[in-house]
Amino acid sequence: MDLFTKYYSKWKGGRKNTNEFYKTIPRFYYRLPAEDEVLLQKLREESRAVFLQRKSRELLDNEELQNLWFLLDKHQTPPMIGEEAMINYENFLKVGEKAGPKCKQFFTAKVFAKLLHTDSYGRISIMQFFNYVMRKVWLHQTRIGLSLYDVxxxxxxxxxxxxxxxxxxxxxxxxxxxxxxxxxxxxxxxxxxxxxxxxxxxxxxxxxxxxxxxxxxxxxxxxxxxxxxxxxxxxxxxxxxxxxxxxxxxxxxxDKDHNGMLSKEELSRYGTATMTNVFLDRVFQEYLTYDGEMDYKTYLDFVLALENRKEPAALQYIFKLLDIENKGYLNVFSLNYFFRAIQELMKIHGQDPVSFQDVKDEIFDMVKPKDPLKISLQDLINSNQGDTVTTILIDLNGFWTYENREALVANDNENSADLDDT
Missing domain, CATH: 1.10.238.220 (Recoverin; domain 1)
Incomplete structure (x- = not known):
């Protein structure tokens, strides 16, 4: 205990000098300049630009990359396997010594081990290593380039x-x-x-x-x-x-009226023009509109969601629309609310309506949610069936394609067989 107290006091600067010790703590927080502190803002921008320029100079340029490739090629380790040039760890370190200080970060045991796969001689591919270096350099260049726009x-x-x-x-x-x-x-x-x-x-x-x-x-x-x-x-x-x-x-x-915006009626003609009015109502309720009309930016979100329905961000967009009670999950009521609109469209097009009970059971079987009565967004994502489920609920054409998937596959197979015969 005496020894601990002695070393602890020495490290802390002694009990009597505690306040002096705290004065030596380096400053670690610098507030951002306010909008009216123009000079401080300009100083900060200039210092960042100088810092980024210095970081840029630390990267390998084209000439240095060419020199690195020459050194790697010169130190390749036999025997050749096909056309793949290889290098062992000993020669790898030799190249690292000759390549210069900018390359030092790439010539480590960790990098070598990352690229070491199944070579019986314990070597790595020169091309794979060089591509790794190129990728790293590109990433740093791009990060610096993007940082210049980080106001x-x-x-x-x-x-x-x-x-x-x-x-x-x-x-x-x-x-x-x-x-x-x-x-x-x-x-x-x-x-x-x-x-x-x-x-x-x-x-x-x-x-x-x-x-x-x-x-x-x-x-x-x-x-x-x-x-x-x-x-x-x-x-x-x-x-x-x-x-x-x-x-x-x-x-x-x-945009039929050429006012630069889309009304709900205009948007209803999107794609195959078979999305339900109930779904379109929800789009205009939940996402940004101007006097009840959609601008190009909001339209782009809509398109990205519908064209990428397997992606979590797209499912999140559509799930928000389907979650009419804003509960964070879909239940039988919300599924029925949207599917009734599909059934109505089927009647209009002279098709026999499908039983909701059957569709509901199929949806729950596809998703297999943790709670047998509720489907969360995460359930939808985890099931890998989110695109199918959402299509069934919002688009008559999508539902018809799903319902007739077996007949369509059989028809495709017949057409393929006919083509093979010809």
């Missing part, structure tokens, strides 16, 4: 920040060369909504730069740098010019 300097981007980033990125993407400048604002809005719809589910109006880097959206956007991107890839890429023009074109086609 608040808190590690996140607001909607306006991301809009500025994408707007200035457009001229660097060859696949967007054909876009007219008058369409830029609509393109930027279309691109930004995907980031915020999926990465800001709580609608805080900001997303972390780390989250942007971790998802695949930025990869999809920067894929447009490829001048030879296939037509198929463009059609499946939300950020491509054909995709953006398709979504905006649909919006214009729905």
């Amino acid at each position: 608040a300097g808190q590690g996140y981007l607001r909607e306006s920040d991301l809009e500025n980033y994408i707007l200035e990125l457009i001229p660097t993407l060859p696949q967007l060369d054909g876009l007219e400048k008058s369409f830029y604002s609509f393109y930027v809005c279309t691109a930004v909504r995907k980031f915020f719809f999926f990465l800001d589910p709580l609608r805080t109006g900001k997303i972390k730069i780390q989250d942007i880097l971790a998802c695949s959206f930025l990869d999809d956007l920067l894929e447009l740098r490829d001048e030879e991107l296939s037509k198929e890839s463009q059609e499946t890429n939300w950020f491509s010019a054909p995709s953006a023009l398709r979504v905006y074109g649909q919006y214009l086609n729905l």
